[in-house]
Amino acid sequence: MSESSIIVERHDDVVCLKLNRPEALNALNNQMMGEVKDALEKLDRDDTVKVIVLTGSERAFAAGADIKEIAGKTEQDMQAQDFIEERWESAARCKKPIIAAVAGYALGGGCELAMMCDYIIAADNAKFGQPELSIGVIPGAGGTQRLTRFVGKSKAMDMTLTGRMMDAEEAEKSGLVSRVVSVEKLLEQAISDAKKIAKLSQASVKLAKECVNQAYETTMEEGVRFERREFHALFGTRDQIEGMNAFIEKRAPDFKD
Numbered sequence: 559m560s561e562s563s564i565i566v567e568r569h570d571d572v573v574c575l576k577l578n579r580p581e582a583l584n585a586l587n588n589q590m591m592g593e594v595k596d597a598l599e600k601l602d603r604d605d606t607v608k609v610i611v612l613t614g615s616e617r618a619f620a621a622g623a624d625i626k627e628i629a630g631k632t633e634q635d636m637q638a639q640d641f642i643e644e645r646w647e648s649a650a651r652c653k654k655p656i657i658a659a660v661a662g663y664a665l666g667g668g669c670e671l672a673m674m675c676d677y678i679i680a681a682d683n684a685k686f687g688q689p690e691l692s693i694g695v696i697p698g699a700g701g702t703q704r705l706t707r708f709v710g711k712s713k714a715m716d717m718t719l720t721g722r723m724m725d726a727e728e729a730e731k732s733g734l735v736s737r738v739v740s741v742e743k744l745l746e747q748a749i750s751d752a753k754k755i756a757k758l759s760q761a762s763v764k765l766a767k768e769c770v771n772q773a774y775e776t777t778m779e780e781g782v783r784f785e786r787r788e789f790h791a792l793f794g795t796r797d798q799i800e801g802m803n804a805f806i807e808k809r810a811p812d813f814k815d
């Protein structure tokens with residue numbers, strides 16, 4: 559196997575995973591997605607890690623699946639390999655918060671990978687798109703479903719059918735990204751967000767993530783019931799006592815998870 563195509567950087571209890579195939583604009587090949595999957599599964603099990611930041615380079619978060627690698631595959635190859643399901647969905651399955659810090663191109667599978675994260679912070683040079691139809695296929699890593707939920711049917715259809723890219727400003731207005739910052743400040747902002755989340759009670763972080771994700775999977779009534787149960791459950795934790803006492807005593811909370 560060639561040298562690693564991701565870089566893992568530790569910032570206390572935050573880990574930054576950097577996609578690193580600059581020669582191919584971080585096109586997501588089998589090796590890279592295997593490494594992303596292994597790293598995310600390991601970080602998810604590691605109690606000393608609280609939040610993950612997934613990023614690429616200033617020029618590209620990722621320009622999609624590696625077209626050169628998949629061009630010669632047959633239908634049988636794709637099914638036998640369980641392409642996407644087997645390696646890519648680790649980001650959507652991760653229990654810890656993952657922030658996507660996106661600069662440059664986030665196209666095809668790159669846009670889909672960013673959307674699997676909990677939220678996206680975009681650099682002002684970010685460009686999002688689902689150009690798969692231009693190469694004779696359709697989005698295959700959840701793009702037709704997640705993009706539609708993020709930006710609504712009209713824009714999702716427009717981007718998917720015409721393949722046009724959305725810039726950072728439009729992406730923020732449409733709800734695809736939570737914030738836009740300058741490209742120079744992107745990582746600093748994402749890591750600062752991650753550190754802020756890492757200081758909270760991780761029981762409440764985990765349940766909040768589950769509850770927000772539940773909103774995509776269920777009816778309003780069911781979702782609210784789900785949230786209520788989790789809210790009540792947190793009253794069985796020491797961190798709830800600590801958080802509320804700290805507020806009353808006008809001091810910073812010392813959460814112990």
Ligand code: CAA
Pocket residue numbers: 581582583585586621622623624625626627663665666667668670689690693696697698699701
């Ligand atoms: N796969 C493989 N290689 C890629 C790639 C990709 N998705 N995107 C870029 N590259 C490679 C290019 O082939 C080129 O390599 P060489 O120098 O060896 O020729 C290098 O990265 C730089 O790319 P360009 O010269 O094309 O750079 P550019 O600035 O002119 O254009 C771009 C940038 C608009 C992103 C263009 O590269 C592009 O359109 N890339 C393909 C985007 C795309 O179609 N993505 C969808 C892939 S399919 C998919 O993702 C399916 C799915 O849903 C899972």
